Amino acid sequence: MSADSSPIDFSGLIREADLVVCGQATAEPVTLTEALMAQAAQLPPFRMMIGPVFSDTFSAACAPSVTFQSYGVIGNARRLAKAGRLDVIPSNYSAFCADFATRRHGADVVLVQLAEDGDGRLSASLSNDYVIEAARGARLVIAEINPDAPFTFGAEWPGEVPIHMRVAARRLPVELASTPPDDISKRIAAHAASLIADGSTLQFGVGRIPDAILSSLSHLRNLGVHSGLINDAVVDLIACGAVTNAEKGIDAGITVTNQVIGTQRIYRFVHENKTVAVRSTSYTHGQNVLARINRLVAINSALQVGLDGSVNSETLNGVAVGAIGGQLDFVRGANASPGGRAIIALPATASDGSSRIVAHVETVTTPRADVDAIVTEWGIAELRGCGLAERARRMIAIAAPEHRDALSARLRAR
Template sequence: MQLTNKAGTPVQWQDYLKSGHRIFIGSNAAVPNALIDNLIENSAQLHDIETVHILTFSDNVWAKPEHKDLFKVNTLFIGGKNVREAVAEGRADYTPCFISEIPTLFKQNILPLDAALVMVSPPDEYGYCSLGVSVDVVASAVKSAKVVIAQVNPHMPCTNGHSFIHVNQIHAWLTAEQRLPEIPDQQIDPVSERIGQYAAMLVENGATIQIGIGKIPSAVLKYLMNHKDLGVHSEMISDGIIDLMKSGVINNRRKTFHKGKTVTTFCIGTQRLYDFVDKNQHVEFYPSEHVNSPVNIAKNDNMVSINSAIEVDLTGQVVSDSIGHQFYSGIGGQVDFVRGAWLSKGGKPVIVLPSTTKDGCISRIVPHITEGGGVVTSRGHVGYVVTEFGIANLIGKSIRERALELIRIAHPKFRDDLLQQVRKHYWVPTYQDNTPTSVPELGAVELKKFTLGGERFILRPLSPADERRLQEFFYSHTKETLMMRYNHHLTQMTRENSCQLVSVDQHKDLALCFTQRDHLGEIIQAVGRYYFIEASNSAEVAFVIRETQRSKGMATTLLLQMIKIAKKRKLSSLIACVRRDNAAMLKVFENAGFVRGYSEDFDEISLCLTLEETITNAKEIE
């Protein structure tokens, strides 16, 4: 292979590069490896050339120790074995930067580029080559560099959007076939599957999504298959979007920015994906400064950004680029999209991570950031955090409330210690002495979607993090409701009392609630609970429904769910005491099979259900 200029005349690297120059190397799946190999082979008299790049799916030969005199590596995103080792050993530098702002480093000569080494498709009949699967910061590097040297690769797809460069902009090139690196879909493990189920619940029909690659993103996309009218505005796309687009789930119809188009800066996946984006007019590639601009992201209503993390502390600080003192990846586009989702009308910034490390020995929900770890997404930016144990909504939450929310989605074996650790900083009052417990009988995903009265609701366990929500729920009740529920007129629900009511040992007693979410908050609409009576292996049941939500079947649905759980726990019976004048609630119990019995209090009616005789028939909408 021979490097040639525009006229087809053979040229030398020394015609364009001098020792000490700074070069840009193409990104992601578009690393011009043939160019790099050719440069190394013909690098006589060249030294200390600084290489600048982001993530590169390649052998990254320029970062190997044997080339340390030829290349000085400065990576803006760490990835790949050789680059990560070079950074760890001090042979390479890591420069943290938001992806949206990397082009500014080039344009304003903060990191002036002497040359850009990129990969392109063969030119079309008009002389235009495509940057193909990696436009991202490559486009700005091409515009800013003094010299552009290209590897023309027949295997590079021709992608639409702002992805083209004319042959007149290229100073030298060589033609070399190179199969694009493939990253096949990984097998989704049970933890990732559950995280995917929870995260997908935060995506409403008509939303626009940003998502990455890996087991958790694949799981999220899997559970979006029953959604409608989704859009994509994402830094990257992977194989997971193909079937969603072909089935019409992703149609970009309701997008409010780049309507009708899937928009991205790069793609990485299998050959199937590269074939899918080739000349696909429904997928457009734009530079990072456009796609990753928080202002542009926010132009999409109902924007949902889904990003991963290494650890999250109990105040909501998100560590994503380092493991302690060891830099692992980079800032990338996480903050760009978190901020954009925040600014979007109806938007949701979501952070996803397993609750523990792979071996299960270390919690990734931590009382404080590991020494050396760096915050990528601040506690002021975080919105939702999702693990396999649920969704923590941190929006508008105090430090105390955040700690309780995050402890609730931590692995159960670490919850007690996390609560004790957090006490050292007085974030949780002394009366908060119970950690959240699960209701395994609800299934692996403890959130259940129901449609009642034409509205969507979530059924889930109450938890200590619901203290304030339960207070608000109590103060929404009328005097009549309080009398029906408590048989006397309560006037106050203190924090202590509310905390006691939500700090339930769900393995023994049971407390479920119906809630509704908008893009920011969650409101309790109904609560059903039972109290276990050990002496008779039974439980006493009680309900309260928000006045505006009655006659929708909430009490019946809660009761049927509790009957299911009680039967699984092998309880003998359920009992209830209902005021004689509460006809609506009496009807709910009797329709479920409860039988009236003797009561010492004339104003109350006692009811009992023998569980072996019960048949449940709640219609649950998954």
């Protein structure tokens, strides 16, 4: 069945109270989502499930009849959250995806971006997340066939999941370029890199600090990648010989990811590349899988870390500004991995000058019992196995100097 190149009309397709699920991040089917948002005011009220947003599709100006939900506040989803338009589901990413498989989240309409190869086979391309499971039980599945989306292995569209409508893409896939490192991220990266050895397997997220850490690892050898996402920096590490995936213990020679988030550079790299596998969340984030990987190093970020090691990656002043995401999945996976490390890396100071090392975090994303190493530009706090008093001393030592006295005073008072 060929893709229809005419503009799609959603009238009659969207019913009142429908849950509409669309591809997230760079897998957003922008031709479809832009048309849906443009027509939303003329449609019955419906719910929209989104993930990280790197397009300009969704904004506070969207029709008030649309209710937005997400598992976190990432990228341009912050615009919706700031306007009070985003209902956050506090869930680990692995559990959030699994809830579509078990129908705890029941999608009515699914919008997905797909790639098609020369033999007519379809691939979910840039993300193998919850969309396929959502589509299994949906009333209506609309696929945007994008000739510029890479065909990736591991993300092949299941033949038993019907596609009811095919629409030709009118836009290139969404891109997210890396942010150049600044002085603070370079200092953080230098400390974090000292914890990563030859033969380690890397997991990392989006942002300036993970990118800075990856760019500091070109001197290492036989690194592997098993991550929730990969980006342009991975292409550099493969090109320089740092990443070979030879010592992972599983998936030898294969870079494994759940999503591809970057620019046309990595999209061209992963296209029909059998050394890259875009696998389902149950595999990329599964504890039984992560525990089998050799020396898994999980690199994640935070908004705050408490003196006891508790990590907050979700809220500030009671407002959702982040996400649980896959942080706890990978922290626990790295702790279970032979020789693994779980690194939480963050600047010691927020943009307003306040300390991000605090006496107590307001929301616990990763509990103190799971924390391994905390890294700021001022050093590394090795917390695994430490008592609370020693943890506090080590955390204060990596806080910004101008905040250390106040934190010490809070510690003495406590």
